[in-house]
Amino acid sequence: MTTYTLPNESGHFGQYGGSFVSETLVHALDELRAAYEKYRNDPEFLAEFAYELKHFVGRPSPVYHAKRWSEQLGGAQIWFKREDLNHTGAHKINNCMGQILLARRMGKPRIIAETGAGQHGVATATVAARYGLECVVYMGSEDIRRQTSNMYRMKLLGAKVVPVESGSRTLKDALNEAMRDWVTNVENTFYIIGTVAGPHPYPAMVRDFQSVIGQECLEQMPAETGRQPDFVVACVGGGSNAMGIFYPYIENPQVQLVGVEAAGEGIQTGRHAASLNAGSVGVLHGNRTYVMQDSNGQVMETHSISAGLDYPGVGPEHAWLKDSGRASYASVTDEEALAAFHDCCHLEGIMPALESAHALAHAARLAPTLTRDKIILVNLSGRGDKDMHTVADLSGMSL
Numbered sequence: 001m002t003t004y005t006l007p008n009e010s011g012h013f014g015q016y017g018g019s020f021v022s023e024t025l026v027h028a029l030d031e032l033r034a035a036y037e038k039y040r041n042d043p044e045f046l047a048e049f050a051y052e053l054k055h056f057v058g059r060p061s062p063v064y065h066a067k068r069w070s071e072q073l074g075g076a077q078i079w080f081k082r083e084d085l086n087h088t089g090a091h092k093i094n095n096c097m098g099q100i101l102l103a104r105r106m107g108k109p110r111i112i113a114e115t116g117a118g119q120h121g122v123a124t125a126t127v128a129a130r131y132g133l134e135c136v137v138y139m140g141s142e143d144i145r146r147q148t149s150n151m152y153r154m155k156l157l158g159a160k161v162v163p164v165e166s167g168s169r170t171l172k173d174a175l176n177e178a179m180r181d182w183v184t185n186v187e188n189t190f191y192i193i194g195t196v197a198g199p200h201p202y203p204a205m206v207r208d209f210q211s212v213i214g215q216e217c218l219e220q221m222p223a224e225t226g227r228q229p230d231f232v233v234a235c236v237g238g239g240s241n242a243m244g245i246f247y248p249y250i251e252n253p254q255v256q257l258v259g260v261e262a263a264g265e266g267i268q269t270g271r272h273a274a275s276l277n278a279g280s281v282g283v284l285h286g287n288r289t290y291v292m293q294d295s296n297g298q299v300m301e302t303h304s305i306s307a308g309l310d311y312p313g314v315g316p317e318h319a320w321l322k323d324s325g326r327a328s329y330a331s332v333t334d335e336e337a338l339a340a341f342h343d344c345c346h347l348e349g350i351m352p353a354l355e356s357a358h359a360l361a362h363a364a365r366l367a368p369t370l371t372r373d374k375i376i377l378v379n380l381s382g383r384g385d386k387d388m389h390t391v392a393d394l395s396g397m398s399l
Helices: 025-041 044-056 065-074 092-105 119-131 140-144 148-156 171-184 202-210 213-225 240-249 316-323 336-348 354-367 385-394
Strands: 063-065 078-084 111-117 134-140 158-162 188-193 233-236 256-264 279-284 287-291 328-333 375-380
Touching: 025 092, 025 171, 044 092, 044 111, 063 213, 065 078, 065 336, 065 354, 078 213, 078 233, 078 354, 092 119, 092 188, 092 202, 092 240, 111 119, 119 134, 119 148, 134 140, 134 171, 134 354, 140 148, 140 158, 148 158, 148 385, 158 171, 158 354, 171 188, 202 240, 202 316, 213 240, 213 375, 233 240, 233 354, 240 256, 240 375, 256 316, 256 336, 256 354, 287 316, 316 328, 328 336, 328 354, 336 385, 354 375, 354 385
Parallel strands: 078 375, 111 134, 111 188, 134 158, 233 256, 233 375, 256 328
Antiparallel strands: 063 078, 279 287
């Protein structure tokens, strides 16, 4: 029996979540909530979503035993959920496919999105091309510099990429600009938010579309190992890949849920993006959650080697999971993530995204403290092709 029923009707996870938006967006959000409630359990909608996930995205993604890395570390066995094998190379496509099907049913011909690492932008541009809809993606100019290849992928797919020069020129600022666009063009535009943040219903809607990740694991892990994992580990920026794998496990208390934030150059330096570990409660991008902010409530600039984790807030459901004790949240530095990236390449022949490398680094830290019969399942949320220039620069190599 399902006892976990969050969020409530107003979109709250305890004190977190909700909808803190300008009056001009209230109607758009009401319209979106009504459409999602109408279609979320609609057999035809769910059948089309399942068909696209199978035939276009390539699901189910497999689970994989990282035997060589597990042997080298000693202790627990590390398994990967291979979201890097999805079409477009990350988990983002799951949610984008769900939202584009909703946009079509709502009669919205224009799609907008924000992106940090570029994977959400690529996924949005991909599904917009799949259905012949106009697509505009907002991306911070600093992230464009770090993720040039993804910018070109979006353009090749027919999207217009708008560089954002305000603030820190990263994900936070891209989201601000996308929100402004939506306010201006609300009648014909559908905003595909890429993470489990934003005003209600986005945190729950994105979680629901991403929960296919954990639902598959519920079947795959017993088939491969005879039981469910002891730990489920995933990186957390806004937190969609983590919520996607956590959600189906929330009601199984035997499975420990661990989110991994970006500690950047070290939490003590102030140059990080660990809002759950070092932030405080505030309002950002339409919801109440943990935010990196100063004593005056001004949002602080963040830093991470990975553009996808370089965000000063986190999804409100993660804030609730932290406060309730159902999930714990660790942090990993740039240096530790880069080391895990190289280890995964050398030992398993798999090139992870730098975001995913944060989760891998924590798993590598955790495994030696556990016995060999324990199982750690890591959500390998994306592949690392997009990060080649960053890794090359930091490793003293040339491309």
